[in-house]
Amino acid sequence: MKANIGIPDNHLQAVAEKLQVLLADEQVLYTKTRNYHWNVEGDNFSEMHLFYEKQYDELAEIIDEVAERIRMIGHYSTGRLVDFLKLTQLTEPEYTNDQPEQIKNLVEDHETIIRSLRTLITEFADKHKDLGTSDFVTGLLRQHEKMAWMLRSYLKK
Template sequence: MKADIGISEKNSHEVAIILNALLADEQVLYTKLRNYHWNYEGSNFAEMHAFYEGQYEQLAEIIDEIAERIRMIGHYSTGRLKDFLSVTRLLEQDYTNHQQTQLKNLLDDHETIIRQVRRDISETGDKYQDAGTADLLTGVVLRQHEKMAWMIRSYLG
């Protein structure tokens, strides 16, 4: 059954494309955090293990919110790894156990998502008249990524 929530089919389709690209970015970052969580080595292993876990747990909630929003506006959420990799705007770097490199990679990803979400807020709200998605992007996605990026910048000094 199609959603009749005051957003045209054309607009909701365009918003779903935007959200599925963001969903892909979130999934790639989530996987990167899990990788770092599992494979970090160093004198502060316990601290970094917990830090990475905290971030990927936050991302798991964001991922669910985005996927459910796509369904709310009447479209299907991407759910296959090959589809995520075909639309993500993030890079998969080489394996590393080096804390500074891991943190720099994560910071780059958070900041890439932040810059993209700022554009997506205007596009979904103004161009496609979807205030609900613009609100989700502002109140959940942007705020959480800004906070996670700040935490990483604090580690990097």
């Protein structure tokens, strides 16, 4: 049954398409964080191994919520890796075991997502009249800001 939530179909389609890009970005960031969890090295290995695990667990929740939001507004979620890689705004750098480089890469990805979310908040509310999804991505913005802050705390000025 089609969603009848007071938003025109063309607006819901546009919102779903933007959420698909967000879903792809979250999936790529999740995979990168998990990779760093597996391959971190250093005298604080145990701490960073657990830190990365906490971050990718939070990203897994975000991924599920984004996919479910797409379904809530009446569309199917992207679910193939090939599609995520076509849609993402993020890049996959070469492998690195250098902890500061890993952290810098993750901070940059979170900040890319944060900038995108800031744009989506107003676009969803003003252009597409979807206050529910605007509120949803506002919550995601706060989560990514906190995750980026925690990562930046490991970097020297």
